[in-house]
Amino acid sequence: MKTASPDKSLIYQDVFSSGQAAEPAWQRYGALREQALAHLAAHGLETRGDEAWVHGSAGGLAGGEALPVSGLRQTTATGPAALARSHRLVFLNGVFAPERSNVGELPAGAVVQPLSTGGETAQLGGLPVTEATGLVALNALFWRDGLRLELDDNTVLDLPVELHFINDLAGKPGLVPTRNLVQVGAGCQVTVIERHEPGASKLIEQPLTEVICGVGSRVDHIKLVGGAAAGEHFGRTQVVQQQDSRYRSWEIVTGGHLARREIHLELAGPGAACDLNALYMGRGRQRFDLRTRVAHNAPGCTTRELYKGVLDGEARGVFDGLIRVARDSQQTSAHQTNRNLLLSDDAVVNSIPRLEIYADDVKCSHGSTTGQLADEQLFYLRTRGFSPAEARTYLAWAFASEVI
Amino acid sequence: MLRIEDLYAGTQGQDILKGIDLEIKPGEVHAIMGPNGSGKSTLSQVLAGNEAYDVTSGTVTYQGRDLLELGADERALAGIFLAFQYPVEIPGFSNEKFLRTAVNAQRRHRGEPELDAFDFAQLAKDKMALMELDPDLLNRSLNVGFSGGEKKRNECFQMALLEPSLAILDETDSGLDIDALRIVSRGVNALRRPDRSVLLITHYQRLLEYIVPDYVHVLADGRIVRSGGKELAAELEQTGYGWLEDMTAGEVAQ
Ligand SMILES: Nc1ncnc2c1ncn2[C@@H]1O[C@H](COP(=O)(O)OP(=O)(O)OP(=O)(O)O)[C@@H](O)[C@H]1O
Ligand SMILES: [Mg+2]
Numbered sequence: 001m002k003t004a005s006p007d008k009s010l011i012y013q014d015v016f017s018s019g020q021a022a023e024p025a026w027q028r029y030g031a032l033r034e035q036a037l038a039h040l041a042a043h044g045l046e047t048r049g050d051e052a053w054v055h056g057s058a059g060g061l062a063g064g065e066a067l068p069v070s071g072l073r074q075t076t077a078t079g080p081a082a083l084a085r086s087h088r089l090v091f092l093n094g095v096f097a098p099e100r101s102n103v104g105e106l107p108a109g110a111v112v113q114p115l116s117t118g119g120e121t122a123q124l125g126g127l128p129v130t131e132a133t134g135l136v137a138l139n140a141l142f143w144r145d146g147l148r149l150e151l152d153d154n155t156v157l158d159l160p161v162e163l164h165f166i167n168d169l170a171g172k173p174g175l176v177p178t179r180n181l182v183q184v185g186a187g188c189q190v191t192v193i194e195r196h197e198p199g200a201s202k203l204i205e206q207p208l209t210e211v212i213c214g215v216g217s218r219v220d221h222i223k224l225v226g227g228a229a230a231g232e233h234f235g236r237t238q239v240v241q242q243q244d245s246r247y248r249s250w251e252i253v254t255g256g257h258l259a260r261r262e263i264h265l266e267l268a269g270p271g272a273a274c275d276l277n278a279l280y281m282g283r284g285r286q287r288f289d290l291r292t293r294v295a296h297n298a299p300g301c302t303t304r305e306l307y308k309g310v311l312d313g314e315a316r317g318v319f320d321g322l323i324r325v326a327r328d329s330q331q332t333s334a335h336q337t338n339r340n341l342l343l344s345d346d347a348v349v350n351s352i353p354r355l356e357i358y359a360d361d362v363k364c365s366h367g368s369t370t371g372q373l374a375d376e377q378l379f380y381l382r383t384r385g386f387s388p389a390e391a392r393t394y395l396a397w398a399f400a401s402e403v404i
Numbered sequence: 405m406l407r408i409e410d411l412y413a414g415t416q417g418q419d420i421l422k423g424i425d426l427e428i429k430p431g432e433v434h435a436i437m438g439p440n441g442s443g444k445s446t447l448s449q450v451l452a453g454n455e456a457y458d459v460t461s462g463t464v465t466y467q468g469r470d471l472l473e474l475g476a477d478e479r480a481l482a483g484i485f486l487a488f489q490y491p492v493e494i495p496g497f498s499n500e501k502f503l504r505t506a507v508n509a510q511r512r513h514r515g516e517p518e519l520d521a522f523d524f525a526q527l528a529k530d531k532m533a534l535m536e537l538d539p540d541l542l543n544r545s546l547n548v549g550f551s552g553g554e555k556k557r558n559e560c561f562q563m564a565l566l567e568p569s570l571a572i573l574d575e576t577d578s579g580l581d582i583d584a585l586r587i588v589s590r591g592v593n594a595l596r597r598p599d600r601s602v603l604l605i606t607h608y609q610r611l612l613e614y615i616v617p618d619y620v621h622v623l624a625d626g627r628i629v630r631s632g633g634k635e636l637a638a639e640l641e642q643t644g645y646g647w648l649e650d651m652t653a654g655e656v657a658q
Contacts, residue, residue, distance in 0.1 A: 374492075375456065376492050377492050377494055379452075379453075379454050379455070379456070379476060379492075380488070380491075380492035380494075381494075381502075382453070382475065382476035382477040382480065383452050383453070383476050383477075383479075383480050383485070383486050384480055384502070384505075384506040384509070384562065384566070385477055385480040385481050385506050385509035385510055385513070385566075386477055386505065386506070386509060387477050387509075388475070388477070390505075390509075391477075394497060394502075394505065395494065395497070397496070397497075398494055398495065398496035398497035398545075399496060400496070401496040401497075402495075402496055
């Protein structure tokens, strides 16, 4: 145990041990849960001093007050409007809500269903975990449901898989972990959209998605954290890419009092490419932490990363990105860019772009800029009849448009 | 239309304009010439409402209103248009969206219904043809990657769309080839009406052969040191600005 302050993870270990017998969801994936329990017992949760929180904020997780909620409750919350055509799964407080979902027809070789149904899948929890491992263990202990998407080789889903995570604990504190598994075989193509609305204050949602991209597959992954509510969001995506696969990600974060998004991605096979995009737009006292960890563990792989932030009011943002190129990963191309626009003097951003390169035949770059709206641009728009507010809005959107 | 009286303005405590007097009546075209750094662009920026410049004294009256009271956007809505010497680039903001928003700001101000993308496309098509502008420029980011001449013509295109009462053109002719100069002049002349005025800032008499001014003024060191008819431009083309130094020396001697 490395924590000096009382270890909040003890509370969580107790909740799990005393509740497991009564919670059918926690009885599934027993090995995964035992492993998580052992991890928490040995290491505890990360605390402020740990690498995981050096620049970010643990928010309500540091307090240990938000306990995992049990089961579905009634809610009138509707969540975001659904797409006209999609395979849609809705989760209320972390539990599948069949009456709101519509998976529809699927091609042969495709499984799109809640994790709570069907047999256990061996792949779940199989990806190597680095950093903030206590957080991952917390999710592993308590998740009840989420998406299970499995595609046999050469399966193409024309419609996107759309996930809605709607949380409503009637103002009470609570922790809502969810778990998704996306496993696609060789030559598959699919788009997955995660839509999160963190819910009211003191509510903490903690989705974790594992993505396994087979040889030559194409996976597009859109993650939206929106809504007006003041809850907290700790989201993580773990990706492993096999040879010649392409993974593209868009993280659009506008909602929540505190939102932390992490991508941990391994380029495991030669010729794989990832394209990571994010836009975080905060105001008031919102706080967004965006973190990426990309490991180039095979030759000839490509990373292109563009993270953009627009912060107004007293909003704070953190971009912490690391691309690590292993010794034998020659012909790597890796470019990481973070750009921030501060709309007020009280908005703050902390940008830490990093490259660690152990191979010699590589093309890599990283860069970070933080600036304010240019007076000349504002003036130019005003001479064309734009009010000051309109001019600012259009310029902020112009800045953001590169990502979306 | 516009009356400027004893206008002093500058930046960082330094006056750049040092007592400008100028009156432009409806329907008139005035040209301002003068050496580099004499304050021509500063005058145009102050008239358009650039807050980077402080007006330290003097008055500017536009259509009977105190112009200096108005913000840049209010001046635009009141019919003042500035074609910039250096048009600003805005990556990510499409020229089409920009122009449509600008036109609709005017229409809203006048109580007219706003144009949707389709109606705007119709309007833009005609005016672009007038400016002989490539319609593809509509889909590009505002001024980004535009050639020097395209930027200037895009300014004139905006002017043609917005139909200002007072158009101020700051060296819109600089960097234009002969054909573009003719096109831009055609755009300005198409705008001329008894109730509209034009203030042309230029270094070249050539423009004034296409857009014939009623008055020509010479701005030097922040003041109008000579005014005359269109023949003054021809004279300047011959003499240059060397005589200004003699004049300043003369003043000092007095
Ligand atoms: N924002 C500013 N900050 C500091 N100095 C300025 C600023 N704007 C103008 N000046 C100075 O004021 C003087 C007049 O500049 P201005 O651009 O008005 O000249 P101009 O007559 O338009 O010249 P040109 O013919 O080269 O376009 C110059 O010495 C210039 O450096
Ligand atoms: Mg100038």
